[in-house]
Each structure stands twice: as C-alpha cells, then as structure tokens.
Amino acid sequence: MGTILSAKNIYKTYKTSSGDVPALRGVSLEVEKGMFYAIIGKSGSGKSTLLHTLSGLDRPTKGEVFINGENLYQYSDEKMAVFRRRYMGFVFQQFNLLDEFNVLNNICMPLKLDQRKVDKQFLEEVTGLLRLEDKLKKYPCELSGGEQQRAAIARCLLARPQIIFADEPTGNLDSHTAEEIMTLMQQVVRKHNKTLVMVTHDDHLASYADRIFHIRDGKILKIEETNQKREDEEYEHEGN
Numbered sequence: 001m002g003t004i005l006s007a008k009n010i011y012k013t014y015k016t017s018s019g020d021v022p023a024l025r026g027v028s029l030e031v032e033k034g035m036f037y038a039i040i041g042k043s044g045s046g047k048s049t050l051l052h053t054l055s056g057l058d059r060p061t062k063g064e065v066f067i068n069g070e071n072l073y074q075y076s077d078e079k080m081a082v083f084r085r086r087y088m089g090f091v092f093q094q095f096n097l098l099d100e101f102n103v104l105n106n107i108c109m110p111l112k113l114d115q116r117k118v119d120k121q122f123l124e125e126v127t128g129l130l131r132l133e134d135k136l137k138k139y140p141c142e143l144s145g146g147e148q149q150r151a152a153i154a155r156c157l158l159a160r161p162q163i164i165f166a167d168e169p170t171g172n173l174d175s176h177t178a179e180e181i182m183t184l185m186q187q188v189v190r191k192h193n194k195t196l197v198m199v200t201h202d203d204h205l206a207s208y209a210d211r212i213f214h215i216r217d218g219k220i221l222k223i224e225e226t227n228q229k230r231e232d233e234e235y236e237h238e239g240n
Contacts, residue, residue, distance in 0.1 A: 004163055004195050005031035005054060010063035012049050012218075023049040024060065025218040031163070036189045036196045038209035046218040047199045048167055054197065055088055055165045056080050067163065085114055089161030093171035095148040097140040097155075104136040107155045118158070126157045129191065130184060146177035150184065157188060164188075166198040170205060182208040 012024040023046045031037055041047040052058035054065055056072050065072040067087065075083060097106045107127070108118050127133050130150040140148055149169065156164055166185070170178035186208055189196050198209065206212050212224040 002033050003030050004033045004068060005197070006066045007054060008064045008066075010050070010053055010065070011061045012046075012053055012058070013061045023218055024053065027063075027215075027218070027220055029213060029220060029223075031195060031197060033195050034189070034193045035211060036186060036209045037198065038206035038212045039197065039199045039215060040201065040203065040206045040212055041215040042201060045215045047201075047215050049218075050215060051165055051167055051197065051199045055090070056084050085110065085159070087162045089156035089159060089164040091149075091152055091156050091164065091166040091169045093168040095140070095145075095152045095172075097148055097151060099140050102137050102139050103132060103143070103151050106140070106151060107132075107136075107158055110155060110159045114159075116159075122160075123158060126154050129187065130154045130157075144177075145173050146180060149173065149177075149181055153181075153184065153188065157192065157194075161194070163195040163197065166196060168199055168201070170200075170202075178205065 007027055007029050010024050010027040011022070014021045014023060025046075027046075027050060039047045039050055049058065053060050056065070059073055067083075070083075072080070072083070097103075098109070101109070107123070111118055124133075127136065130153060132147070132150055132154055135143065135147060135151070140151070143151065149172075153169075169185070170181050173181060182205055185196060185198070188194055196209075198206075200206050207226055209226060212226060214221045214224065
C-alpha cells in the first residue's frame with residue numbers, strides 16, 4: 001500500500017506560568033495508504049496533540065512529519081494552510097456547519113472557497129453513501145446530530161483529501177448513532193480507498209479501525225492490529 005504519513009521523534013512541550021508541560025515525548029509512527037487508524041488514550045494522554053501535530057495544526061517542538069514524502073513543517077503557515085486544504089480532510093466533534101447555509105452549500109463550501117469545481121457525479125455518490133440525498137435542501141438546525149455529522153463527513157469527502165483526520169467524531173452523539181457513524185467511516189475508507197486517522201478514548205469505537213496506536217503520557221505504548229485488518233486480509237486472500 002505504501003506509507004502516506006510518517007512521524008519521526010516528535011516532541012511537543014507547552015510553556016505555562018508554572019513551567020514546561022510535555023505533551024508528546026519522542027513519538028515515531030507510520031501510516032499506510034488506504035487504512036483506518038485509531039489513536040486511543042485517556043484524557044491528557046497526548047492523543048489530540050498528536051493528531052494536531054500530524055495534521056499540521058500545531059507545530060512540534062522537535063521532530064519531523066512527512067506526508068507523501070513532503071516535510072510538512074518546512075512550509076510557512078500560509079503554505080501549510082494551502083497544503084491542508086488540498087491534501088487533508090478534517091472531521092471534528094463539533095460539526096462546524098454554517099447555520100445560514102443549507103446542507104448542499106455546506107458540503108460544497110470548501111471547494112468553492114478553493115475555487116474548485118464541484119463534480120456532480122461524485123457529489124451524488126458521496127451523498128448517496130452517507131444517505132443525505134433527501135437532506136440537501138435542509139438547514140443544519142433541521143437535522144439530527146447524526147445527520148449533521150454525516151454532512152460534515154460528506155463535506156470532507158467531496159474535497160477528495162488523501163488523508164482524513166477525525167478528532168472524537170462521535171463525541172456529541174448517542175451510542176447507537178456513534179456506531180452508525182463509525183460504520184460509515186469504515187465504508188468511506190474501503191469504498192474510496194481513503195486513509196483515516198481518528199482520535200478516541202473509547203475502546204469499542206477504536207475497534208472499528210484496522211490498527212490502533214495506544215498512547216499514554218505522550219508516548220506510544222503499543223500498536224495493535226484489530227480483527228478488521230485480519231478480516232480484510234482474509235477477504236483479499238479468498239478473492240485471489
């Protein structure tokens with residue numbers, strides 16, 4: 001599959017009035033194309049800091065991050081923002097939909113801001129996958145939490161990112177809706193061959209991923225292969 005993202009010896013220290021607070025302590029990892037990864041840890045473990053560092057949202061104190069062989073932190077903040085728009089997608093706990101625009105306009109907003117054309121066929125495919133076909137003219141206030149998150153995922157997908165970063169994407173949803181969203185995110189990875197890196201504190205939600213990075217006190221403790229990964233490999237073997 002090939003490596004799409006790699007981090008080498010990442011440190012992140014925050015300066016506070018009471019002294020330096022280390023958030024990441026020498027993290028190194030690799031992410032392969034077309035796979036679903038979860039970063040799991042308790043509150044304060046450094047998982048969100050790691051996600052923000054991997055995605056260019058927060059510069060590390062020390063270390064390097066490469067995406068498709070490009071050193072992410074060689075860029076200025078302005079060039080970094082352009083790089084993120086072109087190559088990355090984000091799904092957050094807060095849906096970040098604009099209340100004054102309907103679902104269709106919200107989904108298409110990043111492309112319009114980047115002066116890129118909307119591929120209508122791909123739009124139909126994405127909204128079909130996420131079961132939004134009959135919601136496109138509705139406004140965010142008319143949607144349930146699960147529907148709003150599906151719209152946020154559609155907005156992310158439509159821009160055709162090479163890698164998607166998700167920070168507690170089901171944090172504001174009930175358990176049933178959370179499982180539905182996780183199943184959809186699995187389908188996104190499989191159907192569109194996307195790479196997904198998700199932060200969660202929930203062991204069950206992490207089990208939807210192919211591979212899990214366990215983090216504690218700013219260090220990766222272990223890397224776990226899940227049943228999802230093994231089942232995919234068995235399916236591919238049977239198909240050959």
